[in-house]
Amino acid sequence: MEFPKFGFAKRLLVLYSITFILVLLVTDWTLSHFLQKRDLQELQRSLTRQSVLIRELAIPLLGDHKRLQKEIKTIAAGTDVRVTIVDPEGAVLADSSENLEQLSKMENHALRPEVAAALKKEAGMSIRYSMTLETRMLYIAVPILERVKVLGVVRTAMPITRVDEILASVRRPIMFTALLGILIVLMAGMFFSNHLTKRIRRITSVAERYAREDWSEKILMDGRDELKMLADTMNQMAATLRSRIKDLESEKGKISVILNHMNEGVIAVDRHKQIVIMNPMAEKIFGYLASDIHGKSLIEVTRHPQIERIVDHAFKEQKTTSEEIQISGEIRKTLRLSVVILKEHARDIQGILVFHDMTELRRLENVRKEFVTHVSHELRTPLTAIKGFVETLLGGAFKDPPAGERFLKIIAEETDRLGRLVEDILTIGEIEQKIDFMKKDRIDLASELSFVLEQFKGRVEKNKLIVENRIPGKPLLVPGDKDKVHQVFVNLFDNAIKFNKPEGKIVLSADQKPEGITITVEDTGIGIPEGTQGRIFERFFRVDKARSKELGGTGLGLAIVKHIMEAHDGHASCQSTPGQGSRFSVFFPA
Ligand SMILES: Nc1ncnc2c1ncn2[C@@H]1O[C@H](COP(=O)(O)OP(=O)(O)OP(=O)(O)O)[C@@H](O)[C@H]1O
Ligand SMILES: [Mg+2]
Numbered sequence: 001m002e003f004p005k006f007g008f009a010k011r012l013l014v015l016y017s018i019t020f021i022l023v024l025l026v027t028d029w030t031l032s033h034f035l036q037k038r039d040l041q042e043l044q045r046s047l048t049r050q051s052v053l054i055r056e057l058a059i060p061l062l063g064d065h066k067r068l069q070k071e072i073k074t075i076a077a078g079t080d081v082r083v084t085i086v087d088p089e090g091a092v093l094a095d096s097s098e099n100l101e102q103l104s105k106m107e108n109h110a111l112r113p114e115v116a117a118a119l120k121k122e123a124g125m126s127i128r129y130s131m132t133l134e135t136r137m138l139y140i141a142v143p144i145l146e147r148v149k150v151l152g153v154v155r156t157a158m159p160i161t162r163v164d165e166i167l168a169s170v171r172r173p174i175m176f177t178a179l180l181g182i183l184i185v186l187m188a189g190m191f192f193s194n195h196l197t198k199r200i201r202r203i204t205s206v207a208e209r210y211a212r213e214d215w216s217e218k219i220l221m222d223g224r225d226e227l228k229m230l231a232d233t234m235n236q237m238a239a240t241l242r243s244r245i246k247d248l249e250s251e252k253g254k255i256s257v258i259l260n261h262m263n264e265g266v267i268a269v270d271r272h273k274q275i276v277i278m279n280p281m282a283e284k285i286f287g288y289l290a291s292d293i294h295g296k297s298l299i300e301v302t303r304h305p306q307i308e309r310i311v312d313h314a315f316k317e318q319k320t321t322s323e324e325i326q327i328s329g330e331i332r333k334t335l336r337l338s339v340v341i342l343k344e345h346a347r348d349i350q351g352i353l354v355f356h357d358m359t360e361l362r363r364l365e366n367v368r369k370e371f372v373t374h375v376s377h378e379l380r381t382p383l384t385a386i387k388g389f390v391e392t393l394l395g396g397a398f399k400d401p402p403a404g405e406r407f408l409k410i411i412a413e414e415t416d417r418l419g420r421l422v423e424d425i426l427t428i429g430e431i432e433q434k435i436d437f438m439k440k441d442r443i444d445l446a447s448e449l450s451f452v453l454e455q456f457k458g459r460v461e462k463n464k465l466i467v468e469n470r471i472p473g474k475p476l477l478v479p480g481d482k483d484k485v486h487q488v489f490v491n492l493f494d495n496a497i498k499f500n501k502p503e504g505k506i507v508l509s510a511d512q513k514p515e516g517i518t519i520t521v522e523d524t525g526i527g528i529p530e531g532t533q534g535r536i537f538e539r540f541f542r543v544d545k546a547r548s549k550e551l552g553g554t555g556l557g558l559a560i561v562k563h564i565m566e567a568h569d570g571h572a573s574c575q576s577t578p579g580q581g582s583r584f585s586v587f588f589p590a
Contacts (some may be wrong), residue, residue: 009193009200013186017039017557020185031174032167039136039166044125047140047156049179050081055144055154058085060092062144062151069094069103081134084155084174085144086115097133109155118153119147127160136160153311199227207234215242265335265355270348273298273311277349285327285335286353291329298353307337311351314339324358338523378421378554382414389414417552424556428539431484438481440566444518445476445485445588449508452489459497460506470509476517478588484564485588486573490583491557492521499582500525516570516589527578536574537562561586 054075061068068085076083076096085094090110092103114124124141141155153436166497176388199221206219215238221231259266265282269275274297278290281452288301299308306325315322322338336356342349389407398404451470496506504524511518528536540555544550548555558572561584565572569589577583 007197007200008210010198013189013193014096016189017182017186020182028171028174032171035167036172040127040160043138043158043160044140047138047158048142049122050083050140051140051154051156054156055082055142058094058154059144059146059151065093065103066100072096072526080158082137082157083107084157086110086153086155088119088150090115090119103495109153112139112141112155114139115153117141119150122152124153124155130157130159133159135161196227196407199223203227203234204233210234210238210241213245217505225532249551263357265353265357267298267301267355267492268349268351269298269311269353270352271350273308282355285357287329290432307353310337311353314341314351315405318343325341331359333360335439355571356573362517371539377416378540382418382421385414386418387409397461414424417554420552421554421556424554424560427487427560428556428563431560431567433482434567438484438564441480441482442477443480443482443485445478445510445517446471446473447475448482449489452493454495455490456497463497463500464503465497465500466503466505468505468507470507471519472495472510476510476512478517478568478590480568481564482586484567488561488564489519489521491561492586495557495584496521496523496525496582498553499523500557504581516587518585520583520585522581522583524581527580527582528574528576533574533576537572 001008013422019548023151054072057071057075058068061071062085072083072094073096081096083094083096086091086109087093090108090112092098092106092109095103095106098106110119117124118141121143125137126139127136128139129135130137136159137157139155139157139159143150144152144154172518183212198569202221203219206217209215209217218235218238219231259277259279262279262281265280265285266277266279266420267275268277273295274295278288278293278301280290283290286302288296293301298311299305303329307321307493310321310323310325318341320338323335324334327333327335328372334357338356340352340354342351347448358484389411393404393407397407399410414456419579450469453467453469493506500506506524507520507522509522511520532543536543537558539559541559542553542555545555562572565588566585571584572584572586574584
């Protein structure tokens with residue numbers, strides 16, 4: 001900041017000087033007025049006294065003009081007093097500043113104010129400019145009385161320049177003292193104003209730093225005056241402000257940490273539906289950067305008229321509203337939008353929009369619904385068959401033993417199927433619940449596989465299959481659930497036998513890497529058509545339903561494999577060439 005050249009201290013100085021000069025002038029005027037008045041009074045008194053004396057002297061000479069003129073001239077000689085004697089009509093009888101011959105030419109004096117007053121037996125006094133003497137004069141007139149009769153007037157006059165002279169001589173030292181005073185005042189004022197300005201600038205420059213939120217400096221001020229008090233108060237204020245700002249910032253920091261890490265999208269809008277705040281999740285949902293939202297309206301950012309309608313409704317009703325909406329983008333999303341209306345406390349924010357992603361929940365709900373439909377359908381088929389054959393038997397078929405035995409066999413098979421189905425469903429349910437406890441033991445995949453091979457030995461021989469075991473003889477250790485891993489291998493092996501060709505081959509191999517172990521079960525079976533390879537891990541999915549059923553399958557085997565592998569943080573995959581064979585791999589992380 002630039003400081004003004006003509007600061008307040010200098011202004012004060014000028015003001016003081018002007019006041020000082022004014023006071024001086026007034027004092028000078030008052031003093032001269034007073035002196036003039038006093039001097040005039042003095043003069044007046046003295047002239048009056050002289051007039052009275054002259055009157056006494058003039059009375060006996062009134063009849064003798066010549067002597068009177070001579071006497072008057074003698075009295076006034078050597079003084080600057082002019083004496084004039086006037087008769088009752090105003091004609092001049094004698095005058096100390098005129099000659100006898102001139103007297104008759106002189107003007108009548110009856111109208112001169114002092115003479116006029118004296119003729120009325122009053123004391124006459126007048127100050128005026130005398131043309132004759134070319135100076136300001138004081139005139140005093142006293143009447144010459146004989147009892148009550150006015151015989152004439154004695155008038156004395158004196159120039160009053162003397163008063164002015166006295167005044168001039170008094171004024172000189174006064175002026176000198178005044179000038180000296182002004183000089184001292186100016187110098188002292190200059191020193192004081194510099195000192196004051198310096199201190200004020202110190203306060204201002206620190207205050208300026210405070211305005212820029214730079215709290216590094218304190219105002220250091222000496223003295224014990226108001227400026228020191230101001231500096232102390234400002235230091236105190238800065239300390240309070242600093243801690244208040246710190247608190248606010250940490251509060252703001254906490255809020256932004258919460259907003260940034262929320263799983264929900266949050267948008268705050270003002271009463272004109274202009275966006276005030278938007279968190280990173282909301283940025284992701286609407287593909288808009290929070291840094292670009294300044295001055296943007298809700299519709300501009302969301303481009304979703306339904307959101308706008310919900311917000312309008314909430315604003316109108318002044319109550320929290322919640323509704324499910326669909327967002328179409330790269331991935332279609334289902335969101336639950338809750339609009340919270342703020343009634344008080346928030347000046348800029350009128351409503352908070354919270355977007356909760358329901359996509360996964362809805363998808364799971366659908367999966368579950370489909371699963372239930374599937375399960376009921378799968379359960380109904382064997383049940384219908386059992387019910388049908390039981391009714392046939394009750395209808396009299398049991399009387400025909402060969403047929404009855406056949407029917408009972410079918411019933412037994414269907415009951416087995418039902419049992420397997422229920423078991424598989426239970427297994428899936430169990431995996432879903434145990435998902436966090438899968439990696440509890442250290443298991444050896446190599447010995448697990450040889451155990452499964454041992455189990456299937458009978459079926460392998462029956463189908464005349466050749467099993468090639470390329471698993472190395474050393475242990476393959478991974479964390480996992482022994483029973484569940486066993487089930488994975490059983491299911492894969494079961495498929496490799498079931499969908500193999502007669503006299504086909506099954507190859508078992510392992511690939512050990514630092515990140516984990518991959519076990520592969522390869523067969524030379526019927527393979528899986530390309531279009532359905534992606535779906536075989538789905539629940540109840542079978543390429544050839546009739547054939548699989550015939551082989552006693554439920555279509556849950558691979559779904560169980562996939563579930564178990566995911567619960568181990570691993571995965572299952574499949575490659576297949578229709579007509580040539582399939583290759584199933586499962587990966588166990590180390
Ligand atoms: N090795 C394989 N060769 C060819 N097709 C296979 C193979 N493994 C699985 N499939 C196909 O994938 C489908 C799903 O297999 P999955 O193991 O889930 O069910 P399933 O074997 O029919 O019944 P379950 O395993 O319950 O007895 C099978 O019906 C079959 O069509
Ligand atoms: Mg199977």
